[in-house]
Amino acid sequence: MTAIRTEHEYGAHPSVLPPAASTAQDDLDIAPAVRLDLYRRLEELRQFEKRAYDLFMQQLVKGTSHLSLGMEAISAGFGGAMRKDDYTFATYRGHAHTLSRGVPMAPVLAELLGRANGLMGGKGGSMHLTSVEHGVLGSYAIIGAHLCVANGAAWSAQVRGSGQVTVCFFGDGTTNIGAFHEALNYAAVFSLPVVFVCENNLYMEYTSIAEITAVPSPAADRAAAYGLPAIKIDGNDVDVVYRTAADALELARSGGGPSLIEAVTYRHGGHSRADPGKYRPAGEVEAWLAYDPLTIYRARLARLGVAESELDVIRGDVAQAVDEATEEAKNGRLPDVESAFTDVWADGGSQWRN
Amino acid sequence: MTAIRTEHEYGAHPSVLPPAASTAQDDLDIAPAVRLDLYRRLEELRQFEKRAYDLFMQQLVKGTSHLSLGMEAISAGFGGAMRKDDYTFATYRGHAHTLSRGVPMAPVLAELLGRANGLMGGKGGSMHLTSVEHGVLGSYAIIGAHLCVANGAAWSAQVRGSGQVTVCFFGDGTTNIGAFHEALNYAAVFSLPVVFVCENNLYMEYTSIAEITAVPSPAADRAAAYGLPAIKIDGNDVDVVYRTAADALELARSGGGPSLIEAVTYRHGGHSRADPGKYRPAGEVEAWLAYDPLTIYRARLARLGVAESELDVIRGDVAQAVDEATEEAKNGRLPDVESAFTDVWADGGSQWRN
Amino acid sequence: MAQLSYREAVSRGIAQEMARDGRVMLIGEDIGGAGGVFKTTGGLSEQFGRTRVVDTPISEQAILGAAMGAAMTGLRPIAEIMFADFFAVCWDIVVNEIAKMRYMTNGQVTMPLVIKSGNGGSLRMGAQHSQSVENWAMAVPGLKVVTPSTPLDVVGLMAAAVRCDDPVLFFEHKGLYASKGEVPDGEIVDELGKAAIRRPGKDATVLALGLMVGRALDAAEELAREGIDVEVIDVRSLVPLDTQTLLTSISRTGRLFTVEENPRLLGWGAEIASIAADECFWDLDMPIRRITTPHIPLPSADSLEDAVLPSVDRIVQDVRKGVYL
């Protein structure tokens, strides 16, 4: 590990470094097929977002967009562990969470391009990816609210006795908004089948989470305030995420109530499209780039005897899928103007008068 | 202590009983003169609110009103410990907090009656008592916000280096709203000179706090989430409150940052004017009526050798003051209609157009 | 047929729908055991049990979030926001989430929920517990907005709101809770988006909502004695807006007055005035007059509150002045 400077372009703050290489987790009890599935997910999320990035650069994506490059292990691990009919609530940084529930790449990419074949016909955009069919009950772009909404889906599953679990992802910065507190207390009081997953990537937009939070672990140090155990994990290790996810899902499914999981990770790029991320100490960025979830997972799989060629086949398959999705998305036409006037109301229209 | 039934008119819930008689606190190091001052405050708050209650019964108070009969030790203790230029933020249940900063009784009572000589000329009412002159920076009737506003006054004192401390009172039910969380984290991060005081009277309006809160101590069990120590005290023992207040004020004044204090108490009556309080187990009410802050304090003062006659003089003085204030308030005229149109803006008026 | 109070009508309407449809749930603060702070939910917890009538913490965002998520996944919740002033603490969930979700997802999501709330003044509760905020909701695409003025309308509009697949903000007027009216036995279902002509008239159209309907009717009686024949319309539903009924009347009378409890700027009457000034322009015989609370917060003293809310007297005077213009 290189020495860490804490200065950055706008000042200085303490760096948080990744854990040492995660060989310790090599013997987690996870079936080989599951591991390959997790690897495939990592590749899908990574390659998809790299492509999305390229399309921004080509000015094909018009609005803003928030990538989770470097954070893929969390969505991959949960996606692998969730039941088909479970619910996902994501944020504006929701590409990976959406894809990891089995939503095809092409409509997601087409939505970013504002095309008619987009997941929401171009009406939602990158920040609002939703596929009810796949249990993705929305991506929410204003901090906090969706933790409360996730409770509602969990309540409904509880009332219906469906055994569905709701998983709600959010960032470290989100732990400081009021809705976080209301949602956690509410979930605990009513013992709702919901798993709250804090993706702690150490920053809100440009501000280090440590500088504006009263406790070192923004989620784990708050768990006790809701009678919940503190769970803080390595969010870059997909096996660890998978195992933790499986346990929390099982707990919720069996009536044991909510969990709050803090998964520590790092985003490789800036907060959003426009952001070069210069508020981060260079050494910190380097260290985390080295502790990349794909790199460390390929190394583990190698240690566990998976042939590199097998992994390369997966990588190649994914690359092809991303290419095909790109073509399909780009070939989409622009949405009909009339579609802007549909679906305000359940009758399909937008009339506010007779 | 009588046996406690947990049933009440609408169901059942676990009763919370007062502590055993507080002889243990007899030897707290508090000067005799201070103790007499605290006793006088208790009498003032008690007798004032009993009078307010009588005036409701006579239909002289028109809107709603929230009494803190039974909870006086908290405002008395803090009022005794605060510096003259410190700031108070109170709730709709704010008569006691206001009076305990030295605000005269007559204008408070007149405000309840909607008279021109009311503390805010009849424009605020019982729920919004404010006397900037006495450091009472407002009573707030929508749960949560004022914890955030209190931070602002504390910030200003910090910037100005004035040494003023802000004390913010709120109820147990308020710990479950988002603003509580935002305010506590914010105060801790910026090390603001503010003391948050949760008056835990065991109920929100009609609902037992235990039934809708994930932890047994709604404030103390949340303190760690903001890096603060858990402080839970007997809110009916004015000496305990005074001592705790003095310590927290000193800490804040010397730059040590915020405190969160949970003071356990009980309201003798219903939530507000219209509420008979039937959702409370009878045994619980009885037990707390017996553990009355005035009763236990008079007993302590007697044990400490204060003559009953001396206390009776104070009681009599206060009774007379309350009578005089009642006269003065009742003699107030109705506010001029024109006053409804003043003080929307700093220019004194309410013009929104030229 | 029974005489019901407006507050009893609220629970009657909810009970009718909860009995009909097991997916209808009721959540809010202090609504269960004790029957609600305004006693609009009395008996429901006994009748439908604690799993369908849920007492919540003081967490308005959590309450509406729970309602929203449940509505998206098969339930049909009714959530109470105790005082309409408190919408401000959960406005994000209302306007940014509930109102927009169906649109943003291109129709993937349906949002059958009702938010009921005690709205309006006249109870001397001061600036933070007396506001009329229907206009806040009317301004936001994706929300339906109703305000019943009679016990019968309470029952029927509640049923219509619960059966609607869109989010409906149901504003109960606190000043009307104690008022009584005839309510027939049996199932009652009304329709959203319909205004009601409460008093036909030919000289002027007076639009009112909630507590103001009764005052407008009283004013009309007084004006009738002077020979001014006023048509009083209870707008009832701001979204959808029954422009057919409203504009037909305005065009016929040629004179429009609105009686709005909200503070002046951007009260609901502003929108209707702007529509009328466009679509009824050639039929108008005189300037459009809005009678509103002045643009101030509400004072708490009874004498002051009475002085600023539109009164029967003020309506009479303003209409008289307008009509004789």
Add this chain to the structure above:
Amino acid sequence: MAQLSYREAVSRGIAQEMARDGRVMLIGEDIGGAGGVFKTTGGLSEQFGRTRVVDTPISEQAILGAAMGAAMTGLRPIAEIMFADFFAVCWDIVVNEIAKMRYMTNGQVTMPLVIKSGNGGSLRMGAQHSQSVENWAMAVPGLKVVTPSTPLDVVGLMAAAVRCDDPVLFFEHKGLYASKGEVPDGEIVDELGKAAIRRPGKDATVLALGLMVGRALDAAEELAREGIDVEVIDVRSLVPLDTQTLLTSISRTGRLFTVEENPRLLGWGAEIASIAADECFWDLDMPIRRITTPHIPLPSADSLEDAVLPSVDRIVQDVRKGVYL
């Protein structure tokens, strides 16, 4: 004299006031070190230090509460709410506390604070990051509301807002941040409550705000080529409202159009239309026409957003149609 971008003008205005008055503070999310998400606060933290330029947690209620409490006790804070859509998460502090405090206390409290916020659409940010919400604020007594449309106005109105002893909501239009304009050197102080006639004309009055001012001016150019001489007024300040300038123009031209970016119902134009339909009634030659975004949430795709925001074309067509009525 310098060419400044609208976004640079924001920090220029703030810097001018912070340099002048040590009580002026700036707080908000990511505003300090990195100069703000919209780069409207670049350099201020370096110039004035971290105690006067405070990076906060994502806690909008805490931010505005801090601003309010500080304003009550001697500071003059400027708080940023990053996107105006986020007002919904802290609306209670804005409308129930900040707006009402002075009134409820009968003038005991003064509230000199500014809330700046990125408002409006055209950047393809979808339904939750594109709203024009000036009308939300206009509806609430106790708030002053301005929206500058040029870099010069940004500086001058920011100075006026900071010097005002009342709370001012300062809506910056996100779609204008990159636009440029001349700004003289030296201190610039404008006045709240004044509209600006951007283009005098005699045939019709077109009122616009923020991003819509430029579109209205472009439309006016096009109409001029057809011989229609339109007066374009930049409303600038919704509260206080410069009714003198507006009504004088409307009465003179006899024709009123509003160009509003907000969704239709209860946009700011509704209020002005209702005032005009009352006070300019006898001078009006044709129906009042409001040109607004339809009453829908904003779609994110560029082609759809362009189709629903009022465009130069739509303004031209609607004015042409109205004028020839």
